[in-house]
């Protein structure tokens with residue numbers, strides 16, 4: 001069963017940035033794109049389990065802080081080695097000034 | 104005295120995994136996210152400027168070398184061209200492999216391909232090898248890029264100043280890969296899905312070298328090889344000279360880059376050739392920061408790092424005695440004193456390096472750096 005979780009305030013994330021959100025033993029990365037949309041992926045890099053929230057958001061990519069692997073955070077697609085495995089993505093909606101993710 | 108097995112398939116590799124040293128969580132100096140974001144920010148301009156300058160100088164030096172060939176007057180131009188080909192390309196390979204110098208991804212990829220060819224490092228294999236070096240920096244049995252093992256192979260390092268072993272190994276590996284095979288050690292860190300790419304690049308390179316050699320035979324001259332291939336040998340000295348300083352003589356099997364990496368202040372020419380990798384502690388701690396922002400990063404975190412060596416010369420005065428000492432006492436290494444403003448080393452995290460070795464009472468193990 002899926003449910004919507006209140007993850008953070010819309011203004012908790014700067015434009016073109018990412019924050020970490022932990023929930024019930026799982027960790028997620030929540031992104032705000034330069035065109036002011038919100039996205040959510042798994043929080044750990046699929047290469048070596050590093051928190052992506054310490055990485056760099058550029059346009060619609062997230063670069064991992066450990067080995068600079070890159071993903072498209074909208075689709076989770078792995079774009080540059082050493083990442084080869086895509087990230088899972090989760091639906092996001094903004095209600096009022098809150099960001100909700102469906103997991 | 105502890106014996107070490109640096110192979111990626113030996114007992115030390117298994118021990119690193121068992122003890123949690125492999126893929127561990129490393130020490131990082133605290134930096135506010137806002138500052139870190141500013142430092143990580145990408146731009147094209149500085150790297151375009153440096154790359155145009157680099158390739159421009161290479162064309163000019165090679166043209167003058169060819170024009171004056173075979174007179175002795177051509178020698179200085181070949182030496183200059185060689186350093187750019189056989190050493191500056193090492194740092195371009197390194198930085199563009201991280202994908203940080205340019206904001207535009209394909210510029211990183213283009214320079215990475217050219218630099219990989221010059222350095223005879225398969226661009227696919229070495230991307231994976233370098234990822235491992237960052238995950239497990241100087242962890243015995245895990246890091247495939249340890250230059251000064253213990254006991255240090257000083258003769259090997261010396262002849263690599265002329266690229267001899269590394270380049271020959273690169274060419275040998277190229278032929279192996281071109282025949283459709285991978286070395287068993289490579290296969291431990293390159294996923295199978297990438298193997299066809301390794302083989303394809305090796306085959307393209309074989310064609311380039313074959314054309315160059317054919318031209319040399321047709322001209323009955325080594326001139327074509329002076330431009331392609333040989334500069335990897337006669338120009339390698341600078342990247343070996345700077346590269347040895349990165350980790351040599353420091354601790355193994357620790358998870359704090361302040362203990363196993365070295366920052367050295369260098370002259371502007373060496374910094375151009377080396378693309379600021381002299382800020383090596385900073386680079387390892389935060390590989391997302393582009394080379395042209397490393398001096399700023401250094402200024403921001405130096406309160407938490409051991410003092411940088413003031414020059415290449417000073418760094419060698421520290422490194423050579425400890426390497427010589429390690430010939431007899433393999434467990435000896437340098438510890439570096441932290442300033443009072445720094446967070447202390449976590450000796451409890453580094454038991455296998457500091458604790459076990461310290462049990463060998465026959466010699467002082469952790470030698471304080473000057």
Ligand code: FES
Pocket residue numbers: 045046047048049050064065066067068069070082083
């Ligand atoms: S851990 Fe993310 S690229 Fe390696």
